[in-house]
Amino acid sequence: MKTVNIGLIGLGTVGTGLVKALNANGPILKKRLGIDLNLLLIAEKNWRKARDVKIPLSLRASGARALIADPRIDIVVELIGGCGDARSYIVEALKRGKHVVTANKALLAAHGEGIFEQARRGGLDLYYEASVCGAIPIIKTIREGLASNRISSIFGIVNGTCNYILSRMTESGMEFAEALGEAQRLGYAEANPALDIEGDDSAHKLAILATLASGLWIPLRAIYTEGITHVSLMDIRYAREFDRVIKLLAIFKRQGNAVEARVHPTLIPARHLLASVSGAHNAVCVNGHPAGEIVLYGSGAGQDPTASAVLSDIIDIALNIRRGCAGRISPVARGGRAAIKQIDEIETQYYLRFSVIDRPGVLAGITGILGRLQIGIASVIQTERGGTVPVVIMTHRALERNVRKALARIDRLPFVKAKTTLIRVEENL
Amino acid sequence: MKTVNIGLIGLGTVGTGLVKALNANGPILKKRLGIDLNLLLIAEKNWRKARDVKIPLSLRASGARALIADPRIDIVVELIGGCGDARSYIVEALKRGKHVVTANKALLAAHGEGIFEQARRGGLDLYYEASVCGAIPIIKTIREGLASNRISSIFGIVNGTCNYILSRMTESGMEFAEALGEAQRLGYAEANPALDIEGDDSAHKLAILATLASGLWIPLRAIYTEGITHVSLMDIRYAREFDRVIKLLAIFKRQGNAVEARVHPTLIPARHLLASVSGAHNAVCVNGHPAGEIVLYGSGAGQDPTASAVLSDIIDIALNIRRGCAGRISPVARGGRAAIKQIDEIETQYYLRFSVIDRPGVLAGITGILGRLQIGIASVIQTERGGTVPVVIMTHRALERNVRKALARIDRLPFVKAKTTLIRVEENL
Numbered sequence: 093m094k095t096v097n098i099g100l101i102g103l104g105t106v107g108t109g110l111v112k113a114l115n116a117n118g119p120i121l122k123k124r125l126g127i128d129l130n131l132l133l134i135a136e137k138n139w140r141k142a143r144d145v146k147i148p149l150s151l152r153a154s155g156a157r158a159l160i161a162d163p164r165i166d167i168v169v170e171l172i173g174g175c176g177d178a179r180s181y182i183v184e185a186l187k188r189g190k191h192v193v194t195a196n197k198a199l200l201a202a203h204g205e206g207i208f209e210q211a212r213r214g215g216l217d218l219y220y221e222a223s224v225c226g227a228i229p230i231i232k233t234i235r236e237g238l239a240s241n242r243i244s245s246i247f248g249i250v251n252g253t254c255n256y257i258l259s260r261m262t263e264s265g266m267e268f269a270e271a272l273g274e275a276q277r278l279g280y281a282e283a284n285p286a287l288d289i290e291g292d293d294s295a296h297k298l299a300i301l302a303t304l305a306s307g308l309w310i311p312l313r314a315i316y317t318e319g320i321t322h323v324s325l326m327d328i329r330y331a332r333e334f335d336r337v338i339k340l341l342a343i344f345k346r347q348g349n350a351v352e353a354r355v356h357p358t359l360i361p362a363r364h365l366l367a368s369v370s371g372a373h374n375a376v377c378v379n380g381h382p383a384g385e386i387v388l389y390g391s392g393a394g395q396d397p398t399a400s401a402v403l404s405d406i407i408d409i410a411l412n413i414r415r416g417c418a419g420r421i422s423p424v425a426r427g428g429r430a431a432i433k434q435i436d437e438i439e440t441q442y443y444l445r446f447s448v449i450d451r452p453g454v455l456a457g458i459t460g461i462l463g464r465l466q467i468g469i470a471s472v473i474q475t476e477r478g479g480t481v482p483v484v485i486m487t488h489r490a491l492e493r494n495v496r497k498a499l500a501r502i503d504r505l506p507f508v509k510a511k512t513t514l515i516r517v518e519e520n521l
Numbered sequence: 522m523k524t525v526n527i528g529l530i531g532l533g534t535v536g537t538g539l540v541k542a543l544n545a546n547g548p549i550l551k552k553r554l555g556i557d558l559n560l561l562l563i564a565e566k567n568w569r570k571a572r573d574v575k576i577p578l579s580l581r582a583s584g585a586r587a588l589i590a591d592p593r594i595d596i597v598v599e600l601i602g603g604c605g606d607a608r609s610y611i612v613e614a615l616k617r618g619k620h621v622v623t624a625n626k627a628l629l630a631a632h633g634e635g636i637f638e639q640a641r642r643g644g645l646d647l648y649y650e651a652s653v654c655g656a657i658p659i660i661k662t663i664r665e666g667l668a669s670n671r672i673s674s675i676f677g678i679v680n681g682t683c684n685y686i687l688s689r690m691t692e693s694g695m696e697f698a699e700a701l702g703e704a705q706r707l708g709y710a711e712a713n714p715a716l717d718i719e720g721d722d723s724a725h726k727l728a729i730l731a732t733l734a735s736g737l738w739i740p741l742r743a744i745y746t747e748g749i750t751h752v753s754l755m756d757i758r759y760a761r762e763f764d765r766v767i768k769l770l771a772i773f774k775r776q777g778n779a780v781e782a783r784v785h786p787t788l789i790p791a792r793h794l795l796a797s798v799s800g801a802h803n804a805v806c807v808n809g810h811p812a813g814e815i816v817l818y819g820s821g822a823g824q825d826p827t828a829s830a831v832l833s834d835i836i837d838i839a840l841n842i843r844r845g846c847a848g849r850i851s852p853v854a855r856g857g858r859a860a861i862k863q864i865d866e867i868e869t870q871y872y873l874r875f876s877v878i879d880r881p882g883v884l885a886g887i888t889g890i891l892g893r894l895q896i897g898i899a900s901v902i903q904t905e906r907g908g909t910v911p912v913v914i915m916t917h918r919a920l921e922r923n924v925r926k927a928l929a930r931i932d933r934l935p936f937v938k939a940k941t942t943l944i945r946v947e948e949n950l
Contacts, residue, residue, distance in 0.1 A: 113811045117671055124736060124854045125668075221666075227812035229666025236665075237650075237658025239554075240832030242546055307553060365818055368797040382542045382825035382832075383656035387818040389794055396811035403669030403811075417846035425553045 095128040096410040099165040099190075101156045101181055102172035103136040103143065106195055106222065109399030110169065111145045117403070127410045129403075135159040160185045167409055169402060170194040175202055186210045186218070191418060193405045195222035195398060201299035201312045208423040215419040217412055219405035224297045225250055225374040227397030228390040229404070234304050234378065235421060241380030243305040246344040247360075247521050250297040252372035252392045253288035254320050254340040256280045258328070258357075259370040262337060267325050280372045290319035291340065294355045298342035301376070302353045306346055307425030310353050316435040318356035327445060327513060330484045331359050333473055334443075337367040338515065351430045352438055359443050359517040365389075366521065377521055385521075436493040441470070441517035444495075446483045446502065447510035450476070454507050455483065461501050462487070465494040480509045486517065524557040525839040528594040528619075530585045530610055531601035532565040532572065535624055535651065538828030539598065540574045546832070556839045558832075564588040589614045596838055598831060599623040604631055615639045615647070620847060622834040624651035624827060630728035630741045637852040644848040646841055648834035653726045654679055654803040656826030657819040658833070663733050663807065664850060670809030672734040675773040676789075676950050679726040681801035681821045682710045682717035683749050683769040687757070687786075688799040691766060696754050709801045719748035720769065720784045727771035730805070731782045735775055736854030739782050745864040747785035756874060756942060759913045760788050762902055763872075766796040767944065780859045781867055788872050788946040794818075795950060806950055814950075865922040870899070870946035873924075875912045875931065876939035879905070883936050884912065890930050891916070894923040909938045915946065 100107055114131055122128050134147060135156040153159035160168055160181060168185040170192060172178050178196050185192050192211065194200070200207065200223055211218035221231045225248070234243065249255050253275055260271040272289065275281035287293050295317040302310040320340050331338050336359040345352040360367055365387050369375040374392025379385050391397035412418045448454045459469060468488035476482060487495070499512050529536055543560055551557050563576060564585040582588035589597055589610060597614035599621060601607050607625050614621050621640065623629070629636065629652055640647035650660045654677070663672065678684050682704055689700040701718065704710035716722050724746040731739040749769050760767050765788040774781040789796055794816050798804040803821025808814050820826035841847045877883045888898060897917035905911060916924070928941050 109811065113669060116810070117669060120671060121669070124856075227815060229662050229815075232661065232666045233658050236837060237661045237833055238829065239836040240542060240546060240550070240829050242549060365794070365797055368794055380829070381545070382538065383829035384820040384823075384826050386656060386658075388815070389818070390815040391813040394813075397813050400667065400669050400809070400812035404666055407668045408665060411849050412846070415844075415846035415849050417841070417844035417849065420840050420844050420846065420849075427553075 093126055093128055094414045095130050096413055097130050097132040097164050097166045098169060098406060099132060099153070099159040099162065099167070100134045100169045100171065101159060102170065103134055103147070104171060105395050106398045106402065107171040108143050108145050109395035110171070110402050111147070113399040113403050115145070121407065125407065125410070127414060129406060129410060132164060133159045133162060156181050157184070160188060160190065165190055166413055167191045167193060167406055169406065170196060171402070173198065175199050179203055182207060183210065186214055186216055189214065189216065191217040191409045193219045193402055193409065195220070195402060197223040197296040197300060201296035204300065204303065205309045211423050212419065217409045217418050218423045219409060220300070221405050222398045222401035224300050225376060225392045226390065226394060227400045228374055228376065228388045228392065229401070230301065230376050230388050231304060233386070233388060234301065238378065238380050238383055238386065241383050243378060243380040244346055245379045246301055246305055246376060247366060247518065248298065248301065248342040248376040249339055249366060249369050250342045250374055250376065250392065251288050251294045251340060252374055253281045253285060254294070255369065255374070256372040257289070258320060258323065258338055258340065261325055262328050263370065265325060268321065268323060289321055291317040291355045294340060294342045298344060298353055298355055301342070302344040304424050305344060306351060306430060307427035308351065308430035309428070310430050310432065314353065314432040316354040316356070320357050322513065323357050326482065327515060330445065330473060331443065334359070334471070334486055335362045336360060336517070337362050339366060341518065343518070349431060350433060352433050354435060357515050359515055360521060361519070364521050436496065438492050439489050441489055441519060442487045442495050443515040443517055444485045444487065445513040446508060447480055448483055449507040449509060450478055450481045451507065457505055457507070458483070458502055461498050465498045466490065467494055467498055522555055522557055523843045524559050525842055526559050526561040526593050526595045527598060527835060528561060528582070528588040528591065528596070529563045529598045529600065530588060531599065532563055532576070533600060534824050535827045535831065536600040537572050537574055538824035539600070539831050540576070542828040542832050544574070550836065554836065554839070556843060558835060558839060561593060562588045562591060585610050586613070589617060589619065594619055595842055596620045596622060596835055598835065599625060600831070602627065604628050608632055611636060612639065615643055615645055618643065618645065620646040620838045622648045622831055622838065624649070624831060626652040626725040626729060630725035633729065633732065634738045640852050641848065646838045646847050647852045648838060649729070650834050651827045651830035653729050654805060654821040655819065655823060656829045657803055657805065657817045657821065658830070659730065659805050659817050660733065662815070662817060663730065667807065667809050667812055667815065670812050672807060672809040673775055674808045675730055675734055675805060676795060676947065677727065677730065677771040677805040678768055678795060678798050679771050679803055679805065679821065680717055680723045680769060681803055682714060683723070684798065684803070685709045685801040686718070687749060687752065687767055687769065690754055691757050692799065694754060697750065697752060718750055720746040723769060723771045723784045727773060727782055727784055730771070731773040733853050734773060735780065735859060736856030737780065737859035739859050739861065743782065743861040745783040745785070749786050751942065752786050755911065756944060759874065759902060760872065763788070763900070763915055764791045765789060765946070766791050768795060770947065772947070778860060779862060781862050783864060786944050788944055789950060790948070793950050865925065867921050868918050870918055870948060871916045871924050872944040872946055873914045873916065874942040875937060876909055877912055878936040878938060879907055879910045880936065886934055886936070887912070887931055890927050894927045895919065896923055896927055
């Protein structure tokens with residue numbers, strides 16, 4: 093029986109999950125695959141931390157570099173995260189001809205271009221299913237299951253924290269701060285939640301998905317990123333009036349060479365499957381030709397789901413090692429760099445909530461400015477009366493540059509009492 | 522550049538879709554993969570049929586056997602369906618050392634065991650993504666994306682015709698016959714819809730999924746199969762009272778060696794994602810450890826979606842051919858035969874609709890019989906009064922044998938006016 097030796101760097105939450113999964117399913121996998129997936133060494137800085145797995149002393153490497161240098165190791169699994177040590181470990185492992193499995197979205201989003209290229213040149217496997225959406229096999233689906241397709245768009249709920257918060261606001265009428273507090277108490281949000289709620293985590297994942305889907309390198313800095321901190325319960329309720337739900341979406345679109353890649357709260361039709369994705373779950377909707385629309389849903393984070401993805405990657409590589417066909421599939425296709433549309437250049441529909449003094453002529457003032465900038469109005473809601481009231485307008489498709497110009501003008505009108513809220517709308521997911 | 526020669530048997534709907542997909546995406550695939558997927562020969566009995574693709578004369582094989590015998594052909598794509606010629610073509614192709622792609626669910630469900638074994642012995646690839654759920658990469662997901670998992674259950678909406686009919690009944694209040702008629706007019710149902718609405722098509726797909734997920738051969742005849750012809754609008758409306766939706770589900774469950782494989786209409790919680798799958802779409806929910814719950818959704822049939830799956834399979838095999846690693850993954854794991862529970866032996870909850878004369882003592886008579894057979898009652902609805910009325914009972918978990926015994930007795934009671942309707946319930950998908 094073929095033995096494949098695994099070196100694990102980082103025994104945190106996911107690393108511990110991997111050890112547990114190997115303990116639980118290793119014997120059945122050995123039988124199923126005819127391969128012994130042998131966890132040979134683990135490098136970890138802090139062995140004193142309490143963990144719910146017991147690691148024999150013989151598995152403890154003297155350090156990550158020693159682990160990488162060990163000639164017995166076939167696959168290096170990097171689970172420490174971040175762009176510092178992780179990067180140099182992966183680069184070093186590839187240099188030494190090791191295959192790599194990583195869950196490191198921040199690293200791949202920032203430095204994937206060079207790392208992917210290094211793996212390709214070395215004829216090595218670099219797998220990263222766990223970097224996007226935990227247990228959901230979205231990387232494999234785009235790379236292989238939809239290999240025959242031209243992918244025209246991706247719409248993803250890829251951050252469980254944000255989806256939990258928005259779901260609680262929608263289902264239980266909580267305000268943002270209350271829902272965030274609950275998410276923190278339940279462990280769905282970090283003590284410092286910025287990376288999640290500001291949208292950056294979603295942008296990392298989108299960079300990876302969009303690069304994979306297009307074969308074009310999508311740099312992180314080109315992704316327009318807006319979090320959910322400005323979404324209010326009021327907007328969620330108005331959205332419902334339009335039969336819409338607000339989700340934080342990671343959006344990729346491609347028409348020929350025109351590429352869009354952006355992360356922001358989005359009104360989507362309540363009847364779309366993504367609108368039914370609640371709690372901390374993730375889901376990704378991919379549109380391709382000839383497949384049509386495919387949606388994948390599951391647990392996007394957590395010890396076990398992420399370990400599932402890491403271990404499935406290890407299996408894929410082990411199958412390649414046995415047959416001597418490493419590098420059988422490129423980590424990404426190679427198609428150059430993408431020219432990504434600036435956010436100003438996109439065209440979509442908009443939900444606009446104005447705070448205005450309730451008096452005659454106000455709507456005429458607003459719609460006049462919108463009209464002069466070619467922004468058509470699909471519908472208007474003004475239910476409250478007296479004092480300062482919200483007026484909500486859904487536009488037809490319009491150029492974002494024009495919408496921003498219009499809002500800059502409108503927000504200077506004397507009867508407008510607060511900055512206008514803008515949320516983008518996706519009608520045809 | 523590596524050229525992989527493809528021989529296509531059957532230029533029907535899906536075959537035509539494959540030709541179109543190759544025409545549309547072939548150039549980009551060549552660039553992406555560095556492989557020329559070359560459609561070398563097509564075998565088709567009726568060249569006179571009108572098709573929306575033009576096939577050069579040079580591609581027309583003199584017959585399927587000649588195509589299979591052609592030494593240039595690397596991959597034989599079987600798209601004629603059925604268990605007759607298709608079987609002998611696939612067997613012959615494997616004998617001659619050709620790799621095979623097929624969309625033939627009936628054949629694999631009935632004769633997969635031998636065909637898979639033949640491919641394995643020959644070290645050949647036999648791919649069949651298109652046999653289950655069209656464009657949805659469910660085979661790849663179970664075989665590879667979740668390779669690290671022990672799969673404990675699968676719940677699938679795998680027949681678009683039935684889901685279309687049930688969706689229309691649910692959303693528009695149509696009776697079964699009316700919804701079926703509409704499905705036929707729109708092309709979602711065949712003129713002879715039996716294979717779909719009696720559940721057999723779903724059973725074929727379940728046999729394949731369950732065999733793949735368990736590594737145990739699940740014979741078609743062991744799958745309890747019940748279609749949707751007895752589902753009435755009344756049942757759909759009562760289901761809603763319980764916050765449930767009725768779907769035709771293909772169900773696989775495994776606990777140790779206890780395996781269930783069954784197809785029947787099922788009440789599922791309205792909040793579950795599968796409940797939101799409407800129209801002719803398919804979706805499959807897979808539960809595994811450590812991945813948790815994964816749902817895949819998409820177009821389960823049709824020319825383009827099915828061609829997407831066929832072509833993605835061709836790509837997978839072409840990548841293996843280039844690297845000389847055919848047979849890298851077994852078509853199924855090899856774990857012997859499954860001992861499948863008889864339907865009598867399953868335990869679940871039941872929705873029971875009795876037609877009874879509205880008079881005192883009736884409920885006592887029914888519940889007395891249920892109680893004596895250890896069938897606990899979760900809730901009762903009787904909204905109508907006078908004459909013959911429906912009484913609906915949701916049970917707790919009970920043994921099906923007992924439920925059947927109870928119904929046999931109840932249906933003989935003098936105040937029971939029609940055969941009781943039984944629909945199984947799945948609480949924890």
